[in-house]
Amino acid sequence: MAIMSILAISVFSTVICIVEIPKMLEQRLYRELWIFCILLGTGTVLAVFKSLDVEIPNPSDFIAWVYSPLAETMKSITK
Amino acid sequence: MEKMKITNYQLFSLTANAAFGGSVIVIASAIAAIAKQDAWISALLTPILGMPVIWICWFLGSQYPGLTFVEIIKKILGRWIGTIAAVSYISICLTLAYHVPWYVGDFVATQAMPETPPYVINLLFMIAVVIAVLYGIETIARASELYILFVLVLSVLTVVLVSPNIKFENLQPVLENGMAPVFKGSYVLSCFIIFPVVLLMMIYPANIDNLSEAKKSIFKGFLFAGFITFITILMSVLVLGGKITAILKYPTYLLAKEIRLGIIFTRLEFIVAGTWIITQFMMGTLVFYAAVLGLSQLLGLKDHKKIVIPMGLIILVMSEIVFPDDIYQINWVNLVWMPYATTNGFILPLLLFIVHLIKKGIKKAS
Numbered sequence: 198m199a200i201m202s203i204l205a206i207s208v209f210s211t212v213i214c215i216v217e218i219p220k221m222l223e224q225r226l227y228r229e230l231w232i233f234c235i236l237l238g239t240g241t242v243l244a245v246f247k248s249l250d251v252e253i254p255n256p257s258d259f260i261a262w263v264y265s266p267l268a269e270t271m272k273s274i275t276k
Numbered sequence: 277m278e279k280m281k282i283t284n285y286q287l288f289s290l291t292a293n294a295a296f297g298g299s300v301i302v303i304a305s306a307i308a309a310i311a312k313q314d315a316w317i318s319a320l321l322t323p324i325l326g327m328p329v330i331w332i333c334w335f336l337g338s339q340y341p342g343l344t345f346v347e348i349i350k351k352i353l354g355r356w357i358g359t360i361a362a363v364s365y366i367s368i369c370l371t372l373a374y375h376v377p378w379y380v381g382d383f384v385a386t387q388a389m390p391e392t393p394p395y396v397i398n399l400l401f402m403i404a405v406v407i408a409v410l411y412g413i414e415t416i417a418r419a420s421e422l423y424i425l426f427v428l429v430l431s432v433l434t435v436v437l438v439s440p441n442i443k444f445e446n447l448q449p450v451l452e453n454g455m456a457p458v459f460k461g462s463y464v465l466s467c468f469i470i471f472p473v474v475l476l477m478m479i480y481p482a483n484i485d486n487l488s489e490a491k492k493s494i495f496k497g498f499l500f501a502g503f504i505t506f507i508t509i510l511m512s513v514l515v516l517g518g519k520i521t522a523i524l525k526y527p528t529y530l531l532a533k534e535i536r537l538g539i540i541f542t543r544l545e546f547i548v549a550g551t552w553i554i555t556q557f558m559m560g561t562l563v564f565y566a567a568v569l570g571l572s573q574l575l576g577l578k579d580h581k582k583i584v585i586p587m588g589l590i591i592l593v594m595s596e597i598v599f600p601d602d603i604y605q606i607n608w609v610n611l612v613w614m615p616y617a618t619t620n621g622f623i624l625p626l627l628l629f630i631v632h633l634i635k636k637g638i639k640k641a642s
Contacts (some may be wrong), residue, residue: 209589210589213585213586217582217585221582226577226578226579226582228575228576228577228578229577229578229579229582229583232572232575232577232582232583233582233583233586236583236586236587236590237585237586237589239586239590240586240587240589240590240593241589243589243590243593243594244589244592244593247593247596247597253593253597255597255598255600256371256594256598257371257598257599257604257608257612260367260371260612260616261608261611261612264611264612264615264616267611267615268611268612271610271611271612271614271615272610272611274310274460274463274464274614275306275309275310275460275464275610275611275614276310
């Protein structure tokens with residue numbers, strides 16, 4: 198199954214690149230092109246990791262860490 | 277940047293959707309866990325408490341016509357502090373954008389299609405959201421105009437059909453533990469129905485023609501959302517009782533399962549499920565639009581539609597890893613979501629409001 202999903206993701210990313218990048222080059226949106234490539238790269242890598250069951254750092258944990266000083270107060274409110 | 281204008285009725289429906297969209301089926305349980313059988317009093321109080329917050333949002337928008345919230349933040353707080361505040365604001369949009377598919381996937385996978393893996397449902401949902409955002413805000417607004425009618429009709433239908441099962445004993449004793457749990461409950465409720473309205477600030481001043489009429493639409497939309505939430509919570513407590521409502525994950529769904537009118541009108545729970553998936557879809561679209569537009573304005577992009585598809589991919593992967601299990605989700609919502617929503621939905625607009633007034637005062641004095 199892992200190979201199938203990796204294949205699907207690669208095909209998807211390639212198709213999106215083929216469709217979108219020439220349009221952006223034509224309109225001279227170089228900044229958009231950079232951000233597009235970075236985001237699509239991040240998304241593809243994340244999706245490949247996910248299909249290989251590699252543990253991806255969870256953003257919820259980070260937000261929980263930011264608000265951990267307030268955890269006790271929240272416990273008293275939600276009791 | 278596109279400058280499409282939406283009508284005031286559309287603003288009304290978008291506000292209503294942003295306020296109750298994400299929470300209408302799950303919220304009764306969190307409130308009933310705190311306020312028990314008095315949960316309905318909390319639901320009655322919350323719209324009143326929310327008025328000042330909504331007024332601040334409206335006021336900020338009316339002072340900066342034609343700008344989105346990220347631009348307003350940057351204009352008021354300056355470049356550096358403004359960037360930090362904008363990052364925080366975009367982070368909450370992104371967080372909600374991958375929570376919404378998680379909730380839909382979890383709901384469908386646990387209640388309706390247990391053999392389907394949740395990520396298939398997330399995938400379908402995200403495809404719909406990405407297509408909606410690619411069509412642009414005008415299409416989203418028009419869709420919400422229609423959906424709000426569906427939601428109203430279906431909610432009223434559910435309430436009418438379930439009303440033979442009402443037991444008024446479930447409301448007694450009123451105010452058993454005094455007012456304190458009621459206020460705590462309405463704080464929790466405001467984290468779900470008042471503070472998410474700030475997400476609408478990406479649309480409200482930028483795409484509105486008539487700002488004086490917009491005030492009415494925003495308040496009406498908010499009150500409408502408060503009303504829907506109120507009847508949902510009231511009916512849950514009346515039919516199921518405070519204790520059962522508190523331990524359920526999707527109390528409104530079970531409420532609809534209680535519908536039994538003769539032998540014809542039974543098993544109508546997918547009325548509620550359908551309503552909820554519609555509102556979740558609108559909520560998901562709104563937050564995803566806000567996140568993408570906010571991110572592209574923060575990075576100084578000319579066309580936000582170029583990054584919609586890659587962002588959709590990231591959101592899709594994130595929606596599968598965000599909550600590993602239900603216990604984690606309940607703890608996270610109780611301990612983290614509330615301060616997080618309060619910071620971005622209440623403290624941030626309040627800060628902008630105060631700084632705006634000070635700046636205005638300095639200008640007048642000099």
